[in-house]
Amino acid sequence: MVKKILVANRGEIAVRIMRACRDMGIPSVAVYSEADKEALFARYADEAYFIGPAPATQSYLNMQKVIGAAKESGADAIHPGYGFLAENPKFASVCEQEGIKFIGPSSRVLALLGDKVAARREMIRAGVPVVPGTDECVTEFGQARGIARQTGYPVIIKPSGGGGGIGMTIVWSEGELEKALESTQAIAATTFGIADVYIEKYLTNPRHIEFQLLGDSHGNAIHLGERECSIQRRHQKLIEESPSPAVTPKLRKEMGEKAANAARLVGYEGAGTMEFLFSEGKLYFMEVNARVQVEHPVTEMVTGVDIVKEGIRIASGLPLSLTQKDVKVHGSAIECRINAEDPFNDFVPTPGKITSYHSPGGPGIRVDSGVYSSYTIPPFYDPMISKLIAWGRDRREAIARMRRALYEYIIGGIKNNMPFHKAVMENPRFIKGKLGTHFIENEINLLADMKAIIEREASLEAKMPHAREDKKRIAAIAAVAAVAQMSSFGR
Numbered sequence: 070m071v072k073k074i075l076v077a078n079r080g081e082i083a084v085r086i087m088r089a090c091r092d093m094g095i096p097s098v099a100v101y102s103e104a105d106k107e108a109l110f111a112r113y114a115d116e117a118y119f120i121g122p123a124p125a126t127q128s129y130l131n132m133q134k135v136i137g138a139a140k141e142s143g144a145d146a147i148h149p150g151y152g153f154l155a156e157n158p159k160f161a162s163v164c165e166q167e168g169i170k171f172i173g174p175s176s177r178v179l180a181l182l183g184d185k186v187a188a189r190r191e192m193i194r195a196g197v198p199v200v201p202g203t204d205e206c207v208t209e210f211g212q213a214r215g216i217a218r219q220t221g222y223p224v225i226i227k228p229s230g231g232g233g234g235i236g237m238t239i240v241w242s243e244g245e246l247e248k249a250l251e252s253t254q255a256i257a258a259t260t261f262g263i264a265d266v267y268i269e270k271y272l273t274n275p276r277h278i279e280f281q282l283l284g285d286s287h288g289n290a291i292h293l294g295e296r297e298c299s300i301q302r303r304h305q306k307l308i309e310e311s312p313s314p315a316v317t318p319k320l321r322k323e324m325g326e327k328a329a330n331a332a333r334l335v336g337y338e339g340a341g342t343m344e345f346l347f348s349e350g351k352l353y354f355m356e357v358n359a360r361v362q363v364e365h366p367v368t369e370m371v372t373g374v375d376i377v378k379e380g381i382r383i384a385s386g387l388p389l390s391l392t393q394k395d396v397k398v399h400g401s402a403i404e405c406r407i408n409a410e411d412p413f414n415d416f417v418p419t420p421g422k423i424t425s426y427h428s429p430g431g432p433g434i435r436v437d438s439g440v441y442s443s444y445t446i447p448p449f450y451d452p453m454i455s456k457l458i459a460w461g462r463d464r465r466e467a468i469a470r471m472r473r474a475l476y477e478y479i480i481g482g483i484k485n486n487m488p489f490h491k492a493v494m495e496n497p498r499f500i501k502g503k504l505g506t507h508f509i510e511n512e513i514n515l516l517a518d519m520k521a522i523i524e525r526e527a528s529l530e531a532k533m534p535h536a537r538e539d540k541k542r543i544a545a546i547a548a549v550a551a552v553a554q555m556s557s558f559g560r
């Protein structure tokens with residue numbers, strides 16, 4: 070087993086990884102920036118090293134600083150978490166050269182999967198269904214026109230060096246194609262340093278469904294079922310769940326096995342995710358996320374597998390601790406990303422001091438958080454402060470527990486997006502599982518629903534003198550009162 074792990078990340082995921090380390094008896098090392106001196110993760114670690122100024126380019130993205138801290142601390146492995154250096158083939162290769170185990174796929178596999186055209190070609194080769202479109206990068210208009218005529222309009226042009234939705238252009242007719250191709254290539258070149266783009270048939274309002282994979286260094290690969298992540302805004306996922314209400318056991322088995330086969334074929338080591346679009350009963354491959362993802366806990370809740378721990382075991386050269394037939398999906402889990410964002414003001418970030426804090430608990434509730442009471446959220450990084458996860462024997466029970474937990478959760482001093490989550494947990498289409506990637510823009514009543522929820526809470530608090538003073542708010546009472554009113558809300 071690796072002996073000491075440096076966690077090259079911050080916030081809730083750094084704490085999550087260090088928790089796995091502690092469960093495994095492995096000492097953990099934090100690296101922190103100027104802005105994170107008071108952060109929970111820097112205190113949670115067994116050791117912590119200062120690595121530079123607040124901007125990530127000068128700290129969390131600075132390979133020399135991170136490697137330097139690993140050497141100074143004697144760490145023999147680095148866990149990159151998500152974002153920052155997580156899918157950087159150069160960083161994985163530097164770790165390999167320095168004799169430090171990068172916890173994740175090899176630099177070769179990271180480079181392959183980071184090239185979205187190459188990844189698509191590889192998946193076609195592995196027998197995974199992909200969205201109709203190109204298997205080469207598209208350079209000329211004539212080529213683009215030919216493909217678009219084959220697939221039919223609309224089409225979507227995507228940067229090969231990108232991923233996660235940035236720099237994509239939807240093209241509705243042939244008349245727009247030439248300009249769109251040129252502008253997407255230009256954006257791709259400036260944003261990702263590579264002008265290469267590819268074309269796919271554009272699916273309208275598909276579901277976003279992804280399979281969790283684990284591959285080891287012995288040629289084994291398994292899947293842990295799927296997650297549905299359709300509720301997103303500007304390419305930021307807000308709510309994820311497992312299993313997807315749209316996936317049948319048959320489809321899960323078929324596509325899960327295809328995804329795991331593809332992982333085995335490319336020599337994938339570690340935890341990874343294969344993203345699909347789901348439209349009219351069919352799944353189409355989009356891209357691979359070669360890292361532990363934000364939403365991994367919903368899969369952990371329904372399978373009982375500690376994904377981070379498996380990743381550490383794999384990096385240590387151990388075989389997977391389970392086989393495909395050991396994987397069972399039990400019940401349903403939902404995750405709400407709790408962000409320091411104002412849902413009433415176009416979700417603008419709202420960093421600042423948390424003046425009061427109370428975590429929810431009780432049956433089926435998990436909170437993965439990077440904050441504590443009196444902590445000040447710095448403005449330099451992404452605004453996610455915690456993840457609230459609810460498990461139930463079925464989806465209805467998971468939703469009921471999520472609602473209850475959202476009302477127990479108290480975050481004072483800063484605006485956050487809990488009103489949004491409260492509104493979605495009461496939304497009839499969400500409750501029915503009728504989801505799509507355009508859910509938020511289609512649900513035009515969400516803002517009014519959020520306002521009604523806030524007013525309902527305010528009128529209740531007005532009747533409860535003890536709940537008015539921030540520091541004296543008692544979570545349980547607020548929760549009981551708010552939930553008691555819930556039946557009177559909405560349609």
Ligand code: MV4
Pocket residue numbers: 200225232233234237269270271272273275304346355506507
């Ligand atoms: C698509 C798509 C429809 N058809 N690909 C890719 C990354 C993910 N975050 C969004 N992506 C999409 N890929 C095909 N073939 C729809 C989306 C998509 C989207 C694309 C552009 C702008 C906003 C979007 C919102 C949701 C989904």
